[in-house]
Amino acid sequence: MRADFAGAAALYDDAAVLARETGRRMAERLDLVKIAPRCVADVGCATGDGIRELRRRYPQALPLAIDSALPMLAAVRGRSGWLEHLRGRAPRTINADVRALPLAGGSLGLAWSNLMLHWLDDPRPALAELYRALEVGGLLMFAMLGPDTLKELRAAAQEVPLGHAVRTFLDMHDIGDMLVAAGFADPVMDMEMVTLTYATPRGLLSDQRRLGVRDVLFERMGWRDWRKVFAAWERVDQRLPASFEIVYGHAWKAAPRASPDGRAIVRLHRR
Template identity: 30%
Template sequence: MTHNKSKIRQSFSAAAASYDAMARLQKQVAVDLLHQSEMPTSQQTVLDLGCGTGFLTEKLADHVAVENLFALDIALPMLHRARQRPALTRCHHICADAEALPFVNNQFDWIYSSLALQWCSDLSAVFKGVQQCLKASGKLAFATFGPATLKELKTAWKHVDDAVHVNDFYPSDHIEMALQRTGFTSIHLNSRLYTLSYRDVWALMRELKGIGAQHVNGRQSQRLITRKHINQMIAAYPKQFNGDIIASYEIFFVQAQL
């Protein structure tokens, strides 16, 4: 799966100011990830990989000494937002790519990541880097989107053309195989389908733009998308009895250990 890192960085940088106000799913998933994970101890060293504006990092700061807490993101404006959280002023903030981690070997006891790894083109490269910078018996806990995410939007666009208008996401077997290839054991993956309600399709698209998730991987349409095409998609999008729409988000929660 190919992603344009420059476009991803630009999208999330542009969304830094609006992200917290619009990231209702992202906040809930981060909370659910922690509820499903064994929490680190105060003296352990922890990395939040793809930290965004620091919502999950701040939750981790309740359990970990802040001098042992690291937050990494590819978008510098996101890190600036994270640094403004009072609990994270002394946290280590690093602007870097998850596929090229800038850490020494055996540095972390725990690595967490919430809804960030789906933007990586090579999961094996990510997990290899994670494996190298985790300590012996180190643990990885992350949440990522599954293929059923935004299935209603994908189906609606199929009434317009055969191009890719919505991101594809890694299936569970691909994630598990990538973890196994890089030496992880005790891999536990479970999925959960979240459904969010929106006033209309425009509200959904505004939210996706507001959190920086409008980047599309795969075979995109080469033609200009006009208002006519968008209206065709909207007309095909299934409505609820009250006129609202829903959007589905498949989330994989994964824990693995070296």
């Protein structure tokens, strides 16, 4: 998938309608929390919409743009003006996997991830790594695809019947449990459906190809089988609806309750 995502950098913005919308809604959620992070990171930054929003909100914070695809990071650097580079205000770009961040423990005040974590077969190592990188009191905020994503295509595939057709995504309750298991405190989860419409199936396929996720989103089937699925895809007002379940979450890194060797930590407060 990394190669597909890297190859999509030049066309990504043309198709990233959903990512821009979820990023906007994530940013609105930041209005509800009072934080003053010294360092912020957009993990899985793509072409950098998220880190630009974080830089706007927290101008005093060190901005980090992290992605596993070098062409995406090149796009982030290309969108920073020469004056930003001259003043040292351009995002620092880091080529890394979220499961192995080259960051010191406790170095982040805010970790932001928009529509990336669901592509991992198991997000638990990534959540543990994000927990490690956050400082005590730091905030993790993310958006992921949920299990009802492209439910219209799933229904069409069942009608044919031809399996699931679309990658299976985790339920928000499972994600909440994973956050707690990773050590996060007070996780807050919610979801909403965002529906895009297309004139033909080719429009959806083209968008996902330009995003670099087509091959990982759709199950492998022969073209004849896919034609059957597309034929069973029910139109609404002459358009093909494509619904995406968006799971939003945020959680805080609390002070540890045990030392690395397993001993309980007791904190005494003087009155």
